[in-house]
Amino acid sequence: MAVKAHASRISRSWIIVVLAGISAGLQVWKLPSAIPQLRDDLSITLLQAGALLGVVQLAGMLGGLAVSLLAEVIGERRCLSAGLILLGLGSAAGALAWSAAPLTVSRAVEGAGLIMVAVTGPGLIRRHAPERRLNAAIGLWGAYQGISAFAGLMASAVILQVLPWRVWWWAMAAVALAPLPLILAYVPPDERGRVRRPATATARITRTVRSRRPWAVGLAFACYTLPWMAVVGFLPTVYQDGGITGVVPGVLTAVVGGVNAIGSVVTAKMLQRGVAARALLIPAFVVMAVTSVLAFAPDWKAVPVETALRFLCVAVFSVIGGAIPATLLRTAVELTPAGGSTAAGIGLIQQLFNAGSLAGPAIAAWLAGVAGGWQSTWWMTCASSAVGIALSIHLGGRFAPPAPSRSSRTPDYLRS
Numbered sequence: 197m198a199v200k201a202h203a204s205r206i207s208r209s210w211i212i213v214v215l216a217g218i219s220a221g222l223q224v225w226k227l228p229s230a231i232p233q234l235r236d237d238l239s240i241t242l243l244q245a246g247a248l249l250g251v252v253q254l255a256g257m258l259g260g261l262a263v264s265l266l267a268e269v270i271g272e273r274r275c276l277s278a279g280l281i282l283l284g285l286g287s288a289a290g291a292l293a294w295s296a297a298p299l300t301v302s303r304a305v306e307g308a309g310l311i312m313v314a315v316t317g318p319g320l321i322r323r324h325a326p327e328r329r330l331n332a333a334i335g336l337w338g339a340y341q342g343i344s345a346f347a348g349l350m351a352s353a354v355i356l357q358v359l360p361w362r363v364w365w366w367a368m369a370a371v372a373l374a375p376l377p378l379i380l381a382y383v384p385p386d387e388r389g390r391v392r393r394p395a396t397a398t399a400r401i402t403r404t405v406r407s408r409r410p411w412a413v414g415l416a417f418a419c420y421t422l423p424w425m426a427v428v429g430f431l432p433t434v435y436q437d438g439g440i441t442g443v444v445p446g447v448l449t450a451v452v453g454g455v456n457a458i459g460s461v462v463t464a465k466m467l468q469r470g471v472a473a474r475a476l477l478i479p480a481f482v483v484m485a486v487t488s489v490l491a492f493a494p495d496w497k498a499v500p501v502e503t504a505l506r507f508l509c510v511a512v513f514s515v516i517g518g519a520i521p522a523t524l525l526r527t528a529v530e531l532t533p534a535g536g537s538t539a540a541g542i543g544l545i546q547q548l549f550n551a552g553s554l555a556g557p558a559i560a561a562w563l564a565g566v567a568g569g570w571q572s573t574w575w576m577t578c579a580s581s582a583v584g585i586a587l588s589i590h591l592g593g594r595f596a597p598p599a600p601s602r603s604s605r606t607p608d609y610l611r612s
Contacts, residue, residue, distance in 0.1 A: 209383045210325040210333050213317050214340060216276060216375040220313040221344025223283050223306045224252055225453065226368045228432050229352040229446040230361040237361070240296045242433075246561035249429045251300050255307035256314065256550030261401060263315045264543030268397035271386025272316040272539065277379055279312025283372035291365035307550075309372070314546050319538045320383065322529045334529060335464020338522035342460060342514070345428060345453025353432075353446020397537070404536035405544060412587050413528050414548030416477065419584030420520040421549050423484060423577035426556035427491075427510060428453055434570050440503065448507055452514045459518020464526075466519075473523050477588035480519040481581040487513040488577035492570055520584075527591055552580075 231245045240248070267275040286305030293299035317337055325333035355364055404410065431452060435445035463476055491509035528545050532538045556576070563572040 210321040212375060212378045212382050213276070213320045213324075214333070214336050216280060216313055216379060217317050217337060217340035218344045218347070219372055219375050220279065220283055220310050221341050222348045222371055223287060223310065223368060224341075225345045225348030226287075226352055226364060227252075227303075228429050228449060229349055229356055230364065231433060232436060233356060233361045234299070238293070238296055238299065242565065243558075243561050244296045244300075245433075246430075246557040248296070248300060248303055249425070249557040250554040252303045252307040252310060253425075253550035253553035254304055256311035256546050257554055258547070259308065259311055260315060260543035260545070260547035260550070261405065261540060262543075263312050263546075264401055264537060264539040265394070265397055266312075267316050267319070267539040267543075268400065268537055269394055272320050273379065273383050273386050275312050276316040276320065276383075277376055279309040279316070280372055280376050280379075282306070282309030282312065284309075284369045287365050287369035287372055291362045291369070311543075311546055311550065314549075315539055315543045318525060318529050318542050322538065324384070331468040331526060332464050334526045335460055335467065335522045338464070338525045339457035339460035339518065341521065342453055342455070342457030342518055346450050346457065347454075349432075349446055349450035349453055353443050353450060356446075357443055400535060400537040401540040401543075403533055404540040407531065407533045407536065407541075409531045409591075410528065410541045410544050411548075412590055413524050413531065414545035416584050416587040416591070417521070417524050417545055417549040418552030419481070419580040419587065420484075420517060420524075420552070422552035422556040422559070422580045423488065424456070424514070424517055424556070425553045426560035426576065427488065427513065427573065428456075429557050430560055430564075430570075431510065435503070437570070438503070452507070452510050455511055455515040456518040459515040460522040461518075463519040463522040467523065467526055473527055473591040474588050476519045476523045477591065478585050480516050480523075481584040481588065483516040484513050485574075485578045485581035487516075488581075489574045492573040524591075 227248060231248075234240055234248070235242075235245065263275065283306050286302050286307075286309060289305060290299050290302035293302060317340075318334065321333050321337055322330070352364060355367075428449060431449040432445040435448060466476060487509045491506050491513065524545075528541055529538065532541050559576050560570075560573055563576065564570050566572070
């Protein structure tokens with residue numbers, strides 16, 4: 197009975213990993229609603245604000261494979277825990293920033309913590325989630341960005357009406373550290389066989405990087421994150437530039453971020469039924485392109501209900517786009533070549549993922565500056581979607597799991 201209870205507790209440890217991902221994602225989404233305060237308090241420009249939105253992804257763009265090596269050498273649970281600590285330290289340092297430069301550095305530290313969580317999370321879920329629930333678990337992990345966007349944007353929209361941004365940064369430092377005791381208590385320690393010497397780990401990573409399919413998945417991911425981060429990250433500013441003030445811009449943006457999570461969770465159920473990856477990815481990219489054109493190309497100011505119509509377009513953009521991360525992450529955890537490293541595959545994909553997240557807000561801010569408004573944003577979203585469709589044609593995996601068996605329910609070290 198004790199062994200079964202212990203196994204049951206371990207099989208649910210993937211939920212704690214997802215909570216850690218949400219906690220990490222909140223550090224990204226605490227910023228958009230705070231941009232007006234930051235522009236007033238620190239005198240930052242719109243381009244600097246775009247850099248702040250994107251720089252948290254810089255560490256991920258540069259260090260995904262380095263983090264995968266770290267995870268191979270010290271273990272994934274230790275790497276995940278260290279990432280949460282860095283996120284907490286980065287947020288606390290940001291609360292003390294006196295100008296754009298130190299705030300940017302603190303966001304880079306947060307980015308380092310975020311990539312450590314993002315690289316190790318899928319592997320831990322793949323190892324600890326029961327086989328019959330793996331699609332749902334990966335789908336929920338794919339939804340963590342949308343969940344954290346909803347929670348972070350909604351909370352900041354309300355809190356920043358009554359409190360300064362520095363207090364919000366201190367609070368988010370505590371949130372970043374909150375999952376750490378749960379991880380130490382409930383996520384099983386890294387098995388000795390999974391902690392490897394640097395030379396062995398490097399060979400495994402090299403074997404993975406030479407495989408083509410992780411590159412295709414990562415580039416497709418970048419084609420999703422580039423427009424999504426740009427649109428959702430700047431949405432409060434878009435509404436405020438249109439004359440909408442108070443809590444409304446943050447709340448509307450939070451809803452847009454939240455429905456993305458709904459799209460990911462629904463997609464997990466479709467994957468469970470054996471729907472092919474390309475059958476989900478291609479329509480999602482098409483819808484993102486069409487809705488971005490409808491949201492930004494027309495002159496909505498001439499329409500009496502322009503706020504509602506633009507909101508509807510962006511909400512559809514986000515909820516259908518949620519199919520993309522769930523599908524690609526589910527594809528990614530199955531792409532490790534023989535003798536390769538799951539962490540390296542996720543690390544490579546995260547580097548490309550974060551390149552899109554970093555470039556998206558900067559490109560959107562540049563286009564807005566050149567055009568004198570947000571009406572040119574759709575150029576970027578349509579170009580990204582076109583490339584994403586081309587890459588998706590090569591992905592067609594089906595992920596209906598086998599019937600659960602005793603071996604799929606019980607970890608190896610409990611069956612010895």
